[in-house]
Amino acid sequence: MSREVEEDEDRLRQRRLEEVLEVKSLRRIISAYLNYPEAAEEDVQRYERSFRKLPAAHKALLSHYPSKFKRLRRCISVNSYFIFNMLQAFEPPLDMSLDVDICGDPVLENVPYDHPTGERKACSPFASTSGRMRCSKQDQALLQEGSNILCNSITGLTTDEEMQSAHLDKIPPGNFAGTIVKHDEQDEHGGNDVTGSNGNVTSSSHNWLDPSLQLNVPLVDVDKVRCIIRNIVRDWAAEGKNERDQCYKPILEELDALFPNRCKERSPPTCLVPGAGLGRLALEISCLGFVSQGNEFSYYMMICSSFILNHTQTVGQWTIYPWIHSNCNSLSDGDQLRPVLIPDILPASAGITEGFSMCGGDFVEVYNDPCQVGVWDAVVTCFFIDTAHNIIEYIEIISTILKEGGVWINLGPLLYHFADMHGHEDEMSIELSLEDVKKAALHYGFEFTKEKTIETTYTTNPRSMMQNRYHAAFWTMRKIKAATT
Known part of the structure; x- marks a missing residue:
């Protein structure tokens, strides 16, 4: 066999490997969302078991608890209704029916469950900001290069707080959107087909939601779903305004x-927002008149942000109950079980600048590319730089992609997400002090123009008895020279 043929076969096997890994990872993420109702129900059953063990006299003092458990189940049902509509609106970029266990290739059969997907990344014109949950390797954005981005809005869906989980299978399917769509630009084809960006009609069959394809995922994955629900409040609810004002x-x-003078210039200044999560900051920057691009690594975030940005039709269209998963530090049952309406603004009518986009993938892989050198007028990092395995690499890339005179604005702590990955020998975590971070920035051609500390919370229940606060570093740096080699 010739060397060329062997190389072609190796490339083919590598592509098959990547596709299998991507399908496994995305299937796990979707399964985490779908496992949310069951995991939440198990929590309520645990509360009920503890209540039943109480002496009769103590039960009498808590006679309202059976009613509270009933209300909890109703709240879980409403959250599940939102999640299911969100998944119905999602069109996977991969063939989710792919058999990832019987591949006919012994190499693929031995692939670790959470193997990184590596190279597949794509820029797409939908917008999606930064979550504090740790993004493991299987969370990496899985969009295929060149895949069609579907442009459509869900129609005919309304929030019903009395909707029960047993009725969720009656919800009509929606479609994943690739750009913010004005509500007068609805699908003209009807049925379950939508028009792709190339003009072709694409099937929106949702057989990838078939129960046979779902996985029993660990509870840590479902916890990420609960984290997403809290992040929705931070970015898209009136109750999150105080945190947004702080950050x-x-x-x-x-x-x-x-x-x-950005409005007077021939072309608007460009601004990159790495760690763009649920999209509010990137959208607000676009509304200021910038060409704003968010970059997001986690598909948990990307699925949700796309739904809110592209499929909401009215302010307050959806109801969620973000605080129901903790009984600790509650002032009252009413506070714990209170509803939150989202979104607080209509993204499609917010006044965004043309060019508002989202690039899915790991920040280092996407922007450590020659085509990104000197492209951006500004880079904004909010609760982001401590998500790095190597924060110096982040700083180097930010310096490289900024134009001469470009600005880097940062706000956030140094929590270092990979600092406690004990037992994972392959995981690297470089944890610098703030002083060393500043030294690294000076080395890569930055000078400080502003620096202060800002006190802020992150996805905190504003009515909780416990408030975790960060003394976050805020700075503006200007790139005054090319990065030192």
């Missing part, structure tokens, strides 16, 4: 002051 407002004011 996003200083960034937006700084951008506004640094680019005062």
